[in-house]
Amino acid sequence: MAEDNKKSEPRRRGWSIADFEIGKPLGRGKFGRVYVAREVKSKYIVALKVIFKEQIDKYNIHHQLKREMDIQTSLSHPNILRLYGWFHDDQRVFMILEYAHGGELFKELRKCGYLSEQKAATYVASLANALAYCHEKDVIHRDIKPENLLLDHEGRLKIADFGWSVQSRSKRHTMCGTLDYLAPEMVENKAHDYAVDNWTLGILCYEFLYGAPPFEAESQRDTFRRIVKVDLTFPSTPPVSAEAKNLITRLLVKDSSKRLSLQKILEHPWIIKNANPMGTCDN
Numbered sequence: 658m659a660e661d662n663k664k665s666e667p668r669r670r671g672w673s674i675a676d677f678e679i680g681k682p683l684g685r686g687k688f689g690r691v692y693v694a695r696e697v698k699s700k701y702i703v704a705l706k707v708i709f710k711e712q713i714d715k716y717n718i719h720h721q722l723k724r725e726m727d728i729q730t731s732l733s734h735p736n737i738l739r740l741y742g743w744f745h746d747d748q749r750v751f752m753i754l755e756y757a758h759g760g761e762l763f764k765e766l767r768k769c770g771y772l773s774e775q776k777a778a779t780y781v782a783s784l785a786n787a788l789a790y791c792h793e794k795d796v797i798h799r800d801i802k803p804e805n806l807l808l809d810h811e812g813r814l815k816i817a818d819f820g821w822s823v824q825s826r827s828k829r830h831t832m833c834g835t836l837d838y839l840a841p842e843m844v845e846n847k848a849h850d851y852a853v854d855n856w857t858l859g860i861l862c863y864e865f866l867y868g869a870p871p872f873e874a875e876s877q878r879d880t881f882r883r884i885v886k887v888d889l890t891f892p893s894t895p896p897v898s899a900e901a902k903n904l905i906t907r908l909l910v911k912d913s914s915k916r917l918s919l920q921k922i923l924e925h926p927w928i929i930k931n932a933n934p935m936g937t938c939d940n
């Protein structure tokens with residue numbers, strides 16, 4: 658929408674809430690609500706994320722939000738949720754986002770229990786493609802987990818929520834992300850780089866195929882311990898092919914420099930055999 662507008666007639670003023678008809682709520686995040694909305698002039702459907710400035714002040718997230726918006730605006734890839742623009746009024750900040758009609762991948766996964774090898778491979782390939790694009794632009798996402806993965810109307814995966822991502826060439830030291838998806842170097846609070854995303858791909862691939870992440874445990878301490886030891890086991894059900902297990906084993910490697918590269922993931926026999934090159938999946 659924003660792009661089409663840019664091409665035909667440059668916007669002389671910014672967006673405002675009067676440009677949108679607000680529809681049903683789509684969900685609720687840590688800092689705001691998301692609604693489906695229609696831009697009045699073009700009738701283009703978008704998702705409008707509303708964040709109250711009071712919340713931004715309370716949690717001191719000015720920088721994080723600004724970073725999320727700057728990064729997401731600069732990225733344009735079929736597997737990354739577009740941020741078309743943003744505006745604000747006295748009380749709220751509004752993000753104009755691409756609408757992901759299929760909702761959260763997490764919900765699909767919980768509903769089905771686990772995914773078929775074709776679906777799992779298609780999502781892993783989509784993620785590898787999107788991450789390769791991000792890495793080229795020096796962006797590490799660091800918070801890739803099923804809740805941050807949305808699906809469009811064709812079942813195409815979209816990475817959302819760049820709140821935790823960083824744009825940097827140097828190795829990072831800050832601790833962040835969600836427990837089960839953390840790479841050993843993050844758990845141990847060591848310097849980390851792009852290879853953390855490759856680890857996360859291994860975790861997600863496992864979770865897609867088995868329905869739960871590999872290092873799940875009763876307590877946080879036990880999860881940490883299992884991650885650091887790379888205590889990886891494959892249950893006998895559901896049945897999963899040896900090629901899929903091979904890919905997971907080659908991603909969940911403690912030495913980050915020995916993890917399979919994103920390019921090698923895309924060339925892996927399991928991906929070649931199972932992934933839909935169009936990136937779409939029937940729901």
Ligand code: AMP
Pocket residue numbers: 683684685686687688689690691704706738754755756757758760761804807817818
């Ligand atoms: P968030 O504040 O980004 O965590 O979003 C809260 C919830 O709103 C998500 O978990 C999704 O279910 C939904 N949601 C967020 N963005 C979109 C979008 N662009 N399209 C469809 N649903 C969305």
